[in-house]
Amino acid sequence: MPQLAFANTFFDRYEQLEKPVRAGVRKAMAKFQQLTSAELHADKGLHLESVENARDPRMRTIRVNDFWRGVVLAPDDGGDTFLLVNVVPHDKAYAWAAKRIFTVNTATRGLEIRNVVAIEQLTPVLEEAAVTASARLFDGFSDGALGHLGIDATTLTAARTVIDKPQLEAFASLFPEDQFEVLQFLAEGFDENTVWREVVALRRPAEPGPYDPQDIATAISHTTSRITLVTGAAELEDILSKPFAAWRVYLHPAQRRVAYRTSFGGAAQVTGGPGTGKTVVALHRVKHLLERPGSDDRVLLTTYTTALARSLRENLALLLDDEELLKRVDVTTVDAYARQVVQQATGRAPRLADDSEERARWQDVVRELGLEWNEQFLSQEYRHVVLAQSITTPDQYLGASRRGRGTALGSAKRLVVWGAIEEFERRLSDGGRRTYLQVCAEAARLLRRDPGAAQHRHVVVDEAQDLHPVQWRVLRGAVAPGPDDLFVTGDPHQRIYDSRVSLGSLGIVVTGRSSRLRINYRSTEEILRWSARVLDAEAVPGLSGDDTDTLAGYRSLLHGRRPDLKRFPHEEAELTALVEKIDAWVKSGVAPSEIAVAARFHTSLNKIKDRLEQAGLTTVLLKNAPAGHAEGIRLATMHAMKGLEFRCVAVAGVTHSAFPFAPAVTAESVDHLQYQADMLTERCLLFVACTRAREDLHVSYTGRVSHFIPSAP
Numbered sequence: 001m002p003q004l005a006f007a008n009t010f011f012d013r014y015e016q017l018e019k020p021v022r023a024g025v026r027k028a029m030a031k032f033q034q035l036t037s038a039e040l041h042a043d044k045g046l047h048l049e050s051v052e053n054a055r056d057p058r059m060r061t062i063r064v065n066d067f068w069r070g071v072v073l074a075p076d077d078g079g080d081t082f083l084l085v086n087v088v089p090h091d092k093a094y095a096w097a098a099k100r101i102f103t104v105n106t107a108t109r110g111l112e113i114r115n116v117v118a119i120e121q122l123t124p125v126l127e128e129a130a131v132t133a134s135a136r137l138f139d140g141f142s143d144g145a146l147g148h149l150g151i152d153a154t155t156l157t158a159a160r161t162v163i164d165k166p167q168l169e170a171f172a173s174l175f176p177e178d179q180f181e182v183l184q185f186l187a188e189g190f191d192e193n194t195v196w197r198e199v200v201a202l203r204r205p206a207e208p209g210p211y212d213p214q215d216i217a218t219a220i221s222h223t224t225s226r227i228t229l230v231t232g233a234a235e236l237e238d239i240l241s242k243p244f245a246a247w248r249v250y251l252h253p254a255q256r257r258v259a260y261r262t263s264f265g266g267a268a269q270v271t272g273g274p275g276t277g278k279t280v281v282a283l284h285r286v287k288h289l290l291e292r293p294g295s296d297d298r299v300l301l302t303t304y305t306t307a308l309a310r311s312l313r314e315n316l317a318l319l320l321d322d323e324e325l326l327k328r329v330d331v332t333t334v335d336a337y338a339r340q341v342v343q344q345a346t347g348r349a350p351r352l353a354d355d356s357e358e359r360a361r362w363q364d365v366v367r368e369l370g371l372e373w374n375e376q377f378l379s380q381e382y383r384h385v386v387l388a389q390s391i392t393t394p395d396q397y398l399g400a401s402r403r404g405r406g407t408a409l410g411s412a413k414r415l416v417v418w419g420a421i422e423e424f425e426r427r428l429s430d431g432g433r434r435t436y437l438q439v440c441a442e443a444a445r446l447l448r449r450d451p452g453a454a455q456h457r458h459v460v461v462d463e464a465q466d467l468h469p470v471q472w473r474v475l476r477g478a479v480a481p482g483p484d485d486l487f488v489t490g491d492p493h494q495r496i497y498d499s500r501v502s503l504g505s506l507g508i509v510v511t512g513r514s515s516r517l518r519i520n521y522r523s524t525e526e527i528l529r530w531s532a533r534v535l536d537a538e539a540v541p542g543l544s545g546d547d548t549d550t551l552a553g554y555r556s557l558l559h560g561r562r563p564d565l566k567r568f569p570h571e572e573a574e575l576t577a578l579v580e581k582i583d584a585w586v587k588s589g590v591a592p593s594e595i596a597v598a599a600r601f602h603t604s605l606n607k608i609k610d611r612l613e614q615a616g617l618t619t620v621l622l623k624n625a626p627a628g629h630a631e632g633i634r635l636a637t638m639h640a641m642k643g644l645e646f647r648c649v650a651v652a653g654v655t656h657s658a659f660p661f662a663p664a665v666t667a668e669s670v671d672h673l674q675y676q677a678d679m680l681t682e683r684c685l686l687f688v689a690c691t692r693a694r695e696d697l698h699v700s701y702t703g704r705v706s707h708f709i710p711s712a713p
Helices: 008-016 019-034 037-041 090-098 117-129 142-146 154-157 165-169 177-186 192-203 216-221 232-243 244-249 251-259 278-291 304-321 334-346 355-369 375-387 394-398 411-430 436-447 469-478 526-537 573-589 604-613 672-690
Strands: 003-007 059-065 066-073 081-089 099-104 111-115 226-228 268-272 299-305 329-332 458-463 484-491 514-517 565-568 595-599 619-621 634-636 646-651 695-703
Touching: 003 008, 003 019, 008 081, 008 226, 019 059, 019 299, 059 565, 066 090, 081 090, 081 216, 081 458, 090 099, 090 604, 099 216, 099 634, 111 117, 111 177, 111 394, 117 154, 142 192, 154 177, 154 334, 177 192, 192 458, 226 244, 226 355, 232 619, 251 278, 268 278, 278 299, 278 304, 278 458, 278 484, 299 334, 304 329, 304 334, 304 595, 329 334, 334 469, 334 619, 355 375, 355 411, 375 436, 394 411, 436 469, 436 634, 526 672, 526 695, 565 573, 573 646, 573 695, 595 604, 604 619, 604 634
Parallel strands: 003 081, 268 484, 268 514, 299 329, 299 458, 458 484, 565 695, 595 634, 595 646, 619 634, 646 695
Antiparallel strands: 003 226, 059 066, 066 081, 099 111
């Protein structure tokens, strides 16, 4: 019987097709399942047609409807495995198929595709430009070294013409994916051994067997990162019926080796840029821990915000589909977990002060004590020094490190500040209130005092970059130290709250158990590169606080439209264009629930909501915790977009006064180090909002644009 495989890039395109075309694809694939291999090769019923002048004679097209064709790689030896690569309009299908060839990678043994015609056209142009160059990008690597990493003769000829990284990017959609990734890693300065370990070895089968460039079926079985093999009609229907959300739990091999490692000797850490699948890895790690033979351990899956916890809960249910396993997982925020610990120990739920009440108490203290510092400085000193180091006495504060604080405080001034902190705590206590971090501090003390109160054997943390040291102490106390105690995922480039942490100082040691993901499986390369420039190539403090991290080596496997940046003379024009853009997305077949609009301020969102609804478009505010299947355009502040993803995203109001937002940035004259940290946080916030888009990003503003926005192409 024939087997049908799908290139995973097909699923990205399939989601974008109009419903009648998708129905045609499903009908054609169902017919495929009913035919024998002999009937398929004899073209019985599917209009399996050869492609004239094709560079790869195995390329075929099949009929989807009168105007659409599927592009298929057919075995040339009467074999059984067929690969559906693309679905495009009729005339374009033949042109697309004629230019491409499939080969087997000599190192990974995986199946690869390349636009050989475009490579042949581009190579001489770059060769001519390289004649006068003093050096070329890959001069430091021999042909043998590149061949060992899977670079074949065609790619090698083209690669030898490349002078710099921008020229290499010209081949991004033309070279085979594994080979392009190898070259990009080398271009970023990684040595051959590292590239073998982190690129080639992750895709190479444990026992690859003899290299056979004609064995397409085996090559497909070795290419699980890019190809899905279907074994029957039921599986085919399941795959083509899955909603977009179901693919959020798809796992790639580089991720699988981390998520399903039998056991870690202690805490483990996974970092990676946006869209690299950290959350997917966290979810699969939970699945692995729950399904270990003989285990009935409970798992705490936790994150920073309620919206993220809700998203984790929904996606975990998609992944597990087992009520008994789900009962052994508690999905909640760290703050909610801390409140639960305090309530269970004291018999009453703590009453929490919100941000405005906390700020008002600090303002009262500054005014009544006549202090030289403003409430912002005191609040940050309390957060970053006192709470971060669990300081409870003036003597401890006098001897405390203030690393990262840019305003010096002698002993006399520290005692004045300590008096202000005590007054702040007294005022909150008199009102029966506590801050979130104060509740976490109490929960950490309770757990440290009574380790037996911890109910979980494993803690899995997602979006860890924004957790405060006090929250980390809660998590350290939530599980006994030992193998697989903590599994941590996060991205320092998405740190939108100013938290500074040294995990080692908190008893969370990940040395030798850290992994980094570098491939974006969500956003297109165009969106990723455009958004990365918002960060202005800054190196950011690492996840554990003891190192730095950059976006070097990160890239996407997907390609699409460039982000759309638009300036408008006034707000009314911006709103009108925004409605038109979203209406066009909906009419193109994008589900409203897969479209999001992000703005800096709630007032802006309210105006956007009114205009969209006047145009007949249903909207949902993310702060109202809509169910994943609820209809409506998602509206959210940029902070609330953290950790989420959508097919199309509009980011509105990106003006010079919104980014950076003056009230969110400490004056440089008050604390120059805090000023720098706040400016980086502002950049990260905009970066997070833009990288929520999977396929299309629309950015708009009135007047003068934020200087964070990249202006050059």
